[in-house]
Every structure is written in structure tokens, then in C-alpha cells.
Amino acid sequence: xxxxxxxxxxxxxxxxxxxxxxxxxxxxxxxxxxxxxxxxxxxxxxxxxxxxxxxxxxxxxxxxxxxxxxxxxxxxxxxxxxxxxxxxxxxxxxxxxxxxxxxxxxxxxxxxxxxxxxxxxxxxxxxxxxxxxxxxxxxxxxxxxxxxxxxxxxxxxxxxxxxxxxxxxxxxxxxxxxxxxxxxxxxxxxxxxxxxxxxxxxxxxxxxxxxxxxxxxxxxxxxxxxxxxxxxxxxxxxxxxxxxxxxxxxxxxxxxxxxxxxxxxxxxxxxxxxxxxxxx
Amino acid sequence: xxxxxxxxxxxxxxxxxxxxxxxxxxxxxxxxxxxxxxxxxxxxxxxxxxxxxxxxxxxxxxxxxxxxxxxxxxxxxxxxxxxxxxxxxxxxxxxxxxxxxxxxxxxxxxxxxxxxxxxxxxxxxxxxxxxxxxxxxxxxxxxxxxxxxxxxxxxxxxxxxxxxxxxxxxxxxxxxxxxxxxxxxxxxxxxxxxxxxxxxxxxxxxxxxxxxxxxxxxxxxxxxxxxxxxxxxxxxxxxxxxxxxxxxxxxxxxxxxxxxxxxxxxxxxxxxxxxxxxxxxxxxxxxxxxxxxxxxxxxxxxxxxxxxxxxxxxxxxxxxxxxxxxxxxxxxxxxxxxxxxxxxxxxxxxxxxxxxxxxxxxxxxxxxxxxxxxxxxxxxx
Numbered sequence: 001x002x003x004x005x006x007x008x009x010x011x012x013x014x015x016x017x018x019x020x021x022x023x024x025x026x027x028x029x030x031x032x033x034x035x036x037x038x039x040x041x042x043x044x045x046x047x048x049x050x051x052x053x054x055x056x057x058x059x060x061x062x063x064x065x066x067x068x069x070x071x072x073x074x075x076x077x078x079x080x081x082x083x084x085x086x087x088x089x090x091x092x093x094x095x096x097x098x099x100x101x102x103x104x105x106x107x108x109x110x111x112x113x114x115x116x117x118x119x120x121x122x123x124x125x126x127x128x129x130x131x132x133x134x135x136x137x138x139x140x141x142x143x144x145x146x147x148x149x150x151x152x153x154x155x156x157x158x159x160x161x162x163x164x165x166x167x168x169x170x171x172x173x174x175x176x177x178x179x180x181x182x183x184x185x186x187x188x189x190x191x192x193x194x195x196x197x198x199x200x201x202x203x204x205x206x207x208x209x210x211x212x213x214x215x216x217x218x219x220x221x222x223x224x225x226x227x228x229x230x231x232x233x234x235x236x237x238x239x240x241x242x243x244x245x246x247x248x249x250x251x252x253x254x255x256x257x258x259x260x261x262x263x264x265x266x267x268x269x270x271x272x273x274x275x276x277x278x279x280x
Numbered sequence: 281x282x283x284x285x286x287x288x289x290x291x292x293x294x295x296x297x298x299x300x301x302x303x304x305x306x307x308x309x310x311x312x313x314x315x316x317x318x319x320x321x322x323x324x325x326x327x328x329x330x331x332x333x334x335x336x337x338x339x340x341x342x343x344x345x346x347x348x349x350x351x352x353x354x355x356x357x358x359x360x361x362x363x364x365x366x367x368x369x370x371x372x373x374x375x376x377x378x379x380x381x382x383x384x385x386x387x388x389x390x391x392x393x394x395x396x397x398x399x400x401x402x403x404x405x406x407x408x409x410x411x412x413x414x415x416x417x418x419x420x421x422x423x424x425x426x427x428x429x430x431x432x433x434x435x436x437x438x439x440x441x442x443x444x445x446x447x448x449x450x451x452x453x454x455x456x457x458x459x460x461x462x463x464x465x466x467x468x469x470x471x472x473x474x475x476x477x478x479x480x481x482x483x484x485x486x487x488x489x490x491x492x493x494x495x496x497x498x499x500x501x502x503x504x505x506x507x508x509x510x511x512x513x514x515x516x517x518x519x520x521x522x523x524x525x526x527x528x529x530x531x532x533x534x535x536x537x538x539x540x541x542x543x544x545x546x547x548x549x550x551x552x553x554x555x556x557x558x559x560x561x562x563x564x565x566x567x568x569x570x571x572x573x574x575x576x577x578x579x580x581x582x583x584x585x586x587x588x589x590x591x592x593x594x595x596x597x598x599x600x601x602x603x604x605x606x607x608x609x610x611x612x613x614x615x616x617x618x619x620x621x622x623x624x625x626x627x628x629x630x631x632x633x634x635x636x637x638x639x640x641x642x643x644x645x646x647x648x649x650x651x652x653x654x655x656x657x658x659x660x661x
Binding site: 021023024054055057059069070073074075076077078079080082083085086087088089090091092093094095097098115116119268272276277279 | 282309311330331335336337339340341343344345347348349350351352353354355356357359373374377503504505506507508509510511512513514515522523
């Protein structure tokens with residue numbers, strides 16, 4: 001319809017196309033899912049960081065968010081369930097010049113991979129971990145997770161979740177992470193600059209991103225996709241430097257977002273160079 | 281920087297010889313987790329690696345250890361880990377990731393008695409079938425079984441060379457006895473140590489296909505950071521590395537993963553024959569049990585029995601054709617191993633009932649005395 005082919009091509013181009021494996025589209029994420037928005041923020045942050053793209057690697061585990069590594073046009077590794085962080089640790093130690101970003105989900109990073117998460121934070125491994133938290137296991141159809149709110153319904157908690165969820169920023173902070181933040185996927189500007197900051201910061205950086213799963217979580221908890229976004233808009237408050245102990249997620253009250261930790265500490269590699277390479 | 285290759289004569293345990301073999305092979309990353317009787321390999325690497333330009337990290341468990349090894353390998357570094365039964369079990373899932381993503385690395389299992397926590401301080405050879413089939417799905421694997429500290433040194437180099445040649449995790453299945461015994465280990469001049477590194481890709485980066493096989497069935501391998509934008513996944517993938525969930529892609533990928541081993545058996549399989557020329561009774565063994573067999577063959581020969589030993593240096597892929605050929609000219613086989621008959625079943629399968637094939641096995645915990653083998657010889661033949 002009218003216009004030269006050049007113009008129509010230009011209209012079709014997406015500003016992040018050079019960072020996306022366009023030959024792998026369409027992606028698998030459902031309509032209403034927030035992972036794509038988080039992914040897009042992450043790519044925008046990578047571009048804005050002005051880092052040499054060849055030196056950036058993305059590592060994912062298994063799950064919906066774990067598919068991110070399959071769409072990014074960087075060196076990308078889709079590993080086993082829960083093991084993105086130890087894989088990333090080896091990658092970073094094998095070549096300390098690499099900037100390694102772990103992009104994965106709450107189930108992958110905090111249930112099956114929880115042990116790796118706390119240890120990588122403890123040793124201050126210089127990687128950035130972005131955790132898309134959709135409060136359940138989406139890929140397998142909506143089972144209860146370590147992040148599912150108390151009494152929320154899932155396919156494996158049909159009467160409501162009897163357990164309490166983790167407070168992810170508190171866990172990251174207590175484990176020794178030097179950068180800890182939480183955003184929702186609706187807060188794209190804050191999220192994007194936070195990811196950029198985390199990527200450029202040395203040390204273990206952790207960002208939790210709340211993201212809707214209308215198909216599996218919302219449907220069972222009387223929360224339509226738009227309802228979740230309204231909660232993100234109306235029931236959140238940005239409170240930088242908030243005490244990580246007060247960050248439990250309760251959307252019936254107020255969910256605190258912001259950057260909670262930004263401190264300096266020697267990284268694992270810095271200490272290894274200083275201490276372990278000393279000739280005795 | 282200190283020397284990576286300690287040329288000279290040493291008195292080393294098998295575990296230390298293994299670590300020194302790895303360093304000589306060019307290994308520069310070790311992701312470890314302590315476990316008896318493999319801990320000494322980690323300890324040696326922890327003290328040596330930082331001074332030869334490598335790194336050691338003690339991970340939070342064996343799952344993390346092998347995951348870090350795979351990650352380091354994709355950074356372009358020759359990498360390894362070492363463990364024993366319980367840790368080996370934990371490594372099985374990521375062993376599969378290594379096979380599926382064609383990631384070179386070396387995993388050492390210093391075997392101890394099992395199942396479960398078993399006999400941590402005593403030797404066994406009970407993980408041999410696990411070394412073949414322990415990870416889920418079909419695959420081929422390369423497994424070596426050294427029988428002395430000196431041989432561990434050389435086989436660790438060979439393990440890295442095979443791993444780099446075929447882009448596959450290679451397992452060294454030793455045991456507590458060989459791991460903890462001290463013997464003379466001669467480390468040659470560094471110029472005499474032959475090492476192989478993965479083939480680097482050539483040509484245009486944008487046309488590079490991560491799993492497109494070269495002439496020997498193995499694809500060249502770039503490292504992260506070199507501009508190839510590799511995508512590496514444990515999902516069934518095409519030659520580009522992209523996940524494709526179709527039967528055709530599964531068949532093509534599996535044929536590639538198994539073909540690169542099955543079509544190169546002559547290069548991979550190593551065996552050793554002792555007094556086999558005129559042997560009528562063949563002892564098939566590997567690892568520490570081969571030491572039993574050496575004594576048993578000598579004692580049998582003294583009493584006029586024509587015995588010989590066929591030693592498996594490569595246990596997997598199994599030297600099927602060799603066993604079949606031997607079966608045509610001998611009176612029988614005795615498999616000697618510290619388990620209740622794992623490789624024995626393979627020998628039986630290859631012999632195919634042509635001649636008797638029996639087992640001298642042990643539940644694990646102690647080396648099999650040569651007398652048990654002699655007794656079996658006299659009973660059966």
C-alpha cells in the first residue's frame with residue numbers, strides 16, 4: 001500500500017533488532033506475559049551501557065524466562081534447570097573480560113537453583129542476575145513456587161498455598177549481593193536504568209522484576225492481565241534504600257520497589273588475584 | 281608463574297598424578313567439591329592452578345562444580361572436575377548437557393564402595409555402568425580406566441586430548457586404591473607432552489554454524505567473546521544451535537552426537553594385551569583389578585595354564601570387535617572387576633556363548649586377590 005519499499009522496511013525494523021535473533025521469532029511467551037517487556041528493558045540497557053557486545057554473554061536456566069537466552073543475539077547459553085548461575089560462574093572465571101548476565105525466572109533461580117544463588121552472592125561473583133518473578137511455574141502450567149503468595153491458588157495448591165514465599169531482595173542482601181533492586185515490568189524506565197547500572201557495576205548484582213502470568217497465575221487467582229498491571233501501578237511505592245527485611249510482597253497493601261542495596265566489596269576474582277596467586 | 285609441567289621423577293599418589301596430568305594437558309580451570317577419595321585432586325589443583333595462570337573454585341555442590349566446568353569450557357579454557365560416587369550421581373544431569381552441547385571437559389570419578397554413601401575410604405568399580413548410561417537419554421561417551429599413578433598421569437592428558445578432539449566430556453574412572461597408592465611417576469620433558477586443543481572456526485562469522493560437523497564428524501568450536509554470537513542449548517537443536525522440536529532434528533542431532541564416536545572407534549579405543557599371543561584363558565579387566573590379573577596370569581603361567589590378560593584402557597566405547605575376535609581363538613574368558621558383574625555382561629554379550637565367559641567380582645571394599653582368579657580358572661576350565 002503506497003510508500004517505497006525502503007520506507008516500509010524501515011517501519012518494520014525494531015530498534016533492538018540487532019540484539020535479537022529475529023530468525024527465531026515468534027517467541028513462545030503468551031499474550032499478556034511480562035517477560036518480553038523485561039527482556040526488552042534488558043536489551044535496551046545493554047545497548048545503553050555501550051559495552052562491547054562481543055564481550056557480553058547471557059545465561060539462562062529452564063522455564064519461560066529461561067527462553068530469553070534463545071532470543072538474544074549475543075553469546076547465549078540455555079543451561080539446565082537451576083544451574084544458570086554456576087554455569088555463569090565458570091564462564092566468568094574462564095574469561096574475566098566477559099560481562100555475564102543471568103536472565104531467568106523465580107522457580108529456576110530460587111527453588112531448584114536457590115543454593116547457587118546464595119553462594120554466588122556470598123562470594124560476590126561479578127555477574128548480573130535478573131530474576132523475572134511471575135509468582136509461579138508458568139512453563140509447566142502454573143504450579144506453586146517458592147515465590148507464590150500464601151493462600152494463592154495454583155494447580156498444585158488447589159485450596160490455596162499453605163506456605164509463605166521468599167522475600168527475594170532480603171535473601172540476596174543477606175547472602176552478600178552488592179546491588180539489589182526490585183521493579184515491576186510496568187516500571188520500564190526505572191527497570192532499564194537499573195539493569196544498566198547493575199551491568200556496569202562490579203560485583204554480584206540482583207534485580208527482581210515482578211511480571212504477570214495471566215494464563216497460569218492470574219486465571220486461578222481472579223486477576224486479569226490488566227488487573228495485575230493496575231496493581232503494579234496503584235499498589236506499589238518506590239522507596240530506595242528501604243530495609244530489605246520489609247519487602248514482603250502483599251498487593252492488598254503496598255509493594256515496595258526501588259534500589260535497596262548498592263555497596264562496594266571486593267569481587268571473587270579480585271580476591272583470588274590478590275590472595276591465591278601470591279607465590280609462597 | 282610456576283612450571284605447569286613438573287618434568288622429572290616423582291613419588292605421587294594417583295590423585296596427585298591425575299592433577300599433574302591435567303596441568304600438563306593444559307587444564308586451567310577446576311570446579312571442585314570435596315569428596316573422599318577424590319579430594320586430593322581438588323587440593324592439588326587449588327594449590328597449583330593459580331600459579332600457572334588458571335583458576336580453582338570450590339563450588340557449593342557437585343552440580344555447581346560440573347556446571348561451572350561447562351561454563352569455563354565455553355570461555356575457551358580446558359576444564360575439569362573430580363569426584364566420587366555420590367558426587368558423580370549429582371553430576372549426571374549436567375553431564376548430559378555437556379554431551380548435548382558438545383562441550384569438552386574431563387570428569388574424574390575416584391570410585392568407592394556404593395550404593396549411597398557406601399564405603400567412602402575403600403575402593404570399588406561399581407560405577408562403570410553409570411559411567412556409560414548415568415545421564416538420561418541415548419548417547420555415546422568416552423571412558424578411560426587407568427591402573428597406576430603413572431598411567432593416570434598419561435591418561436588424564438589423553439582424556440583432555442580426546443575431549444578436545446571430539447567435543448565431548450571424557451570420564452576417567454579410577455578408584456580409591458589407585459587414587460591413594462603412591463608409586464613412581466615420571467613426567468617427561470614438556471616438549472614430549474602431546475596436547476590437542478579444540479579446532480577453532482574459520483571463515484565468516486555470520487555464516488558460522490555451531491554444530492556443523494567437520495571432516496571427522498566434529499564441529500569446530502569458538503569461545504564466548506569471539507564474536508560468533510553462539511547459542512548453546514540443552515534442547516534438541518539444529519546445526520545452527522537453535523532449538524527445533526521435530527523428530528527429524530532429533531534424529532539428525534542424535535546421529536551427529538553418536539556418529540562422531542561410533543565412526544572413530546579406531547582412534548578412541550585403547551587396549552593392552554599381556555601374554556595374549558598363545559593365551560587360552562583370557563582375563564578381561566581394567567583399572568585396579570588389572571593389577572590382580574597381572575599377578576594371576578604370572579602365577580597361572582608358572583603352573584602351566586596358558587592365561588593372558590586383555591586390559592581395557594578405554595572402557596567405553598567398549599572394544600566389542602576385539603573381544604569378538606579373541607573369542608574365536610580361546611577357551612574362555614574371566615572378567616575380573618570390583619563389582620558384581622557390570623563389564624562382565626558386556627563381555628558375555630560379545631562372546632555370544634561361543635566359549636564360557638565367567639566373572640570374578642567383588643562387592644567392593646577390597647582388591648580381588650589373584651588366588652580368587654586362579655581358583656576360578658581351575659574350576660571353570
